[in-house]
Amino acid sequence: MRSILALVLLTACSSSGDSNLIANGTIEVTETDIAPVVPARVVGVRADEGALVAAGDTLATLTQAATQADIAGAAAQVAAAEAALRDLRAGARPAELRTAEAELAAAGAEATRTAADLARIRPLAERGVMSRQALDAAVAAAERGAARRRTAAAQLQLVRQGARPEQLRSAEAAVTGARADLAARQAVAADLVLTAPVAGTVLRRLAEPGEVVPAGTPVMALGDLRRPWARVYVAQEVMRSLRVGDRADGRLDGAPARAFAGRIVTISDRAEFTPRIALTERERADLVFGVKVAFDDTTGALHPGLPVTVRFASPRP
Numbered sequence: 001m002r003s004i005l006a007l008v009l010l011t012a013c014s015s016s017g018d019s020n021l022i023a024n025g026t027i028e029v030t031e032t033d034i035a036p037v038v039p040a041r042v043v044g045v046r047a048d049e050g051a052l053v054a055a056g057d058t059l060a061t062l063t064q065a066a067t068q069a070d071i072a073g074a075a076a077q078v079a080a081a082e083a084a085l086r087d088l089r090a091g092a093r094p095a096e097l098r099t100a101e102a103e104l105a106a107a108g109a110e111a112t113r114t115a116a117d118l119a120r121i122r123p124l125a126e127r128g129v130m131s132r133q134a135l136d137a138a139v140a141a142a143e144r145g146a147a148r149r150r151t152a153a154a155q156l157q158l159v160r161q162g163a164r165p166e167q168l169r170s171a172e173a174a175v176t177g178a179r180a181d182l183a184a185r186q187a188v189a190a191d192l193v194l195t196a197p198v199a200g201t202v203l204r205r206l207a208e209p210g211e212v213v214p215a216g217t218p219v220m221a222l223g224d225l226r227r228p229w230a231r232v233y234v235a236q237e238v239m240r241s242l243r244v245g246d247r248a249d250g251r252l253d254g255a256p257a258r259a260f261a262g263r264i265v266t267i268s269d270r271a272e273f274t275p276r277i278a279l280t281e282r283e284r285a286d287l288v289f290g291v292k293v294a295f296d297d298t299t300g301a302l303h304p305g306l307p308v309t310v311r312f313a314s315p316r317p
Contacts, residue, residue: 021312023232023291027250027302029225031203033218037191040064041212042219049205053196053222060207060219062192071189074182081178085171100156107152111145118142200224203304228295228302229265232310233272233288242267242312248293250308252301260302262310266292 040062047059118138125135204221207213230250234242244267249259268290293310295302302308 021238023234023310023312025230025232025293025308025310027228027230027295027304027306027308029200029203029223029228029304032197032200032222032224034059034194034196034220034222035216035218036062036194036213037215038064038188039212039214040192042207042209044209045205045207045219047202047205047220049202051202053200053202055196055199057196058193059196059202059222060194062194062213062219064188064192067185067189067192070185071182074178074185078175078178078182081171081175085168085175088168088171097156100152104149104152104156107145107149111142111149114138114142114145194219196222198222198224199226201300223304225300225303226298228297228304229262229292230295230308230310231290231292233290234312235288236271238312239267239289239291242291246313248310248312250293250295250302250310253307253309255301256309258301260295260297260308262293262295264291264312265294266290 041064043061043063045060047053047057053059118141121130121135121138124130125132200222201224202220203223205219206221207217207219213219242264244264246264248262248264250262251257251259271287271289
């Protein structure tokens, strides 16, 4: 939020009476710029200037060319990561378990057969009935059979044990990352719908459908008319008699008989020169202090830019 700089006048005052407690200023309101956080094209603007809006109302909608495609791709990544994690947590399927058991049975049968062949050939080779090459071949076959049986047994054990903790943690991290990416892309899409952060009045429409606006460029300006205020300037002898919280009232030029109750919310602790629009050369050289006065107005009569005359309560003794 930012506040519009007040255009103020210090009233010409006499040195007697309480006229020093009157100052002129301009009604201002707290203004909020409604702007996208990413560059986008304006699709629609749903509020006209002067319209009253409630907090949360949609003010404008924007679009980016790849937003929906990015969301769909990220959602697919989430589904794939979640499926992989479920598969690991479920462990081996019955078919996988039967396959591993069958492989172990086949490997065991081969190991038994090759071991029997070696037991039969070895005595024959020792008596010279079988050649040395036949014996070497039988030994190698028996070793391969035994190795295959050990490998099949280890594989069956892994299938029965399921995924390792490291695999599960890796799969869980993949799911977390995919979900975070999807959430980020959905947040970008949500940022393309501009809503009113507070209740207020549309002061200005700054973009129209079809325009491409950079990030941070206002599409609309929203003002909070429920809390109008004015900044006026007073001389140092007046400032010393004022306190934050003191009562004041404001009157519009067009309705001087109607007083709007207000109170002092800020008193500047640093002096500054009277604005150049002061009425006399002497006043331009005077040092003054800024005073911010907030008004109570539920009728919406205090519109931004209206001149207002502020009268402070009588000074303290």
